[in-house]
Amino acid sequence: MSFPMLRLRGEIGLLFALMINSLGIVLMLHSNGGITPVASFPYAVYEVWPVLSLGSWNFAFQCALVLLLMVLRKRIVPAYLCSFLFSFLFGRFVDFHNAWVNGIPQTLPLNLLCYFAGYLLLAFGVSVSNLSAMPILPTDLFPRDAAGIFRIPYRRFKVCYDICCVVFAMALLLGFSGGIGGIGVGTVFAAFTMGAVVSPMMRRLEKHVRFVSVFSKRAASV
Numbered sequence: 001m002s003f004p005m006l007r008l009r010g011e012i013g014l015l016f017a018l019m020i021n022s023l024g025i026v027l028m029l030h031s032n033g034g035i036t037p038v039a040s041f042p043y044a045v046y047e048v049w050p051v052l053s054l055g056s057w058n059f060a061f062q063c064a065l066v067l068l069l070m071v072l073r074k075r076i077v078p079a080y081l082c083s084f085l086f087s088f089l090f091g092r093f094v095d096f097h098n099a100w101v102n103g104i105p106q107t108l109p110l111n112l113l114c115y116f117a118g119y120l121l122l123a124f125g126v127s128v129s130n131l132s133a134m135p136i137l138p139t140d141l142f143p144r145d146a147a148g149i150f151r152i153p154y155r156r157f158k159v160c161y162d163i164c165c166v167v168f169a170m171a172l173l174l175g176f177s178g179g180i181g182g183i184g185v186g187t188v189f190a191a192f193t194m195g196a197v198v199s200p201m202m203r204r205l206e207k208h209v210r211f212v213s214v215f216s217k218r219a220a221s222v
Contacts, residue, residue: 010133010213017132018086021125022093026101027118031111033186036122037162037194038139040169040183048176054098055091062087062138069142072149079215082135090137115186123194127201133213143195158195166191 029035035043042057052060066080066087104110129136130144147157166187173180 006209008209008211010211010215013128013132013211014086014134014136017125017129018090018093018137020121021129021137022090023097023101024118024120024122024125026094026097027114027121028186028190029182030101030104031115031118031186032106032182032184033111033115034184034190035182035187036118037165037187037191040187041165041172043182044169044172047181048172053091053095055093055095058094059087059091062090065138065142069138069145072146079135080141083138083141086135086137119186119190119194122190123197123201126194126198127205130198130202131205131209131211133211134215155195155199158198159192162191162194 025036025039029039029043039058042061043054045061046052046054046057063084066083070076070080101114104114126140129140135141136144143158143161144154146161147154150157166183170180170183173183
């Protein structure tokens, strides 16, 4: 049975993705199973230098990713600049969710529920943001566009990118605090599997949902 293509606003899709991605990260961290790979490095910096909130360090990390992408492209990309705003909103959402999720009791069943709920929310959020026809979060934008720049399949680049984030985070934590904190088995599991989950999820969404935004209209008129 075929279903008609659903048309949604990309602006709403991206806002939804920001909310569930930030919630997914906080839930995974709270589960004690391990924070998501893309948030592992700003988390490590936060643990070593807690002069800023976790959300603020996420914002700083994402700004660095945007600047690196423009260096790789050797030009300023206006759409990338919009990502700075979305990064700021994402950081505020992280701090908001962190405030209430910390009230969830720490029991094994609830920890498992938090981890897998966070994992699935994050995978779905990344898929929606990649298809939203909007300038997306740098943590999602970087692997998508860098894979195109280096002509590497997204799935393969995403896995390598996640693993690099985890390795650098562990090195920072071990070097300055002697432990690995919130980086656990779940972090490693997500690093090796998230790309493999996001790719088919995106393909399935593309068959049923089409996002349109002011940016997609501008691109069509050029």
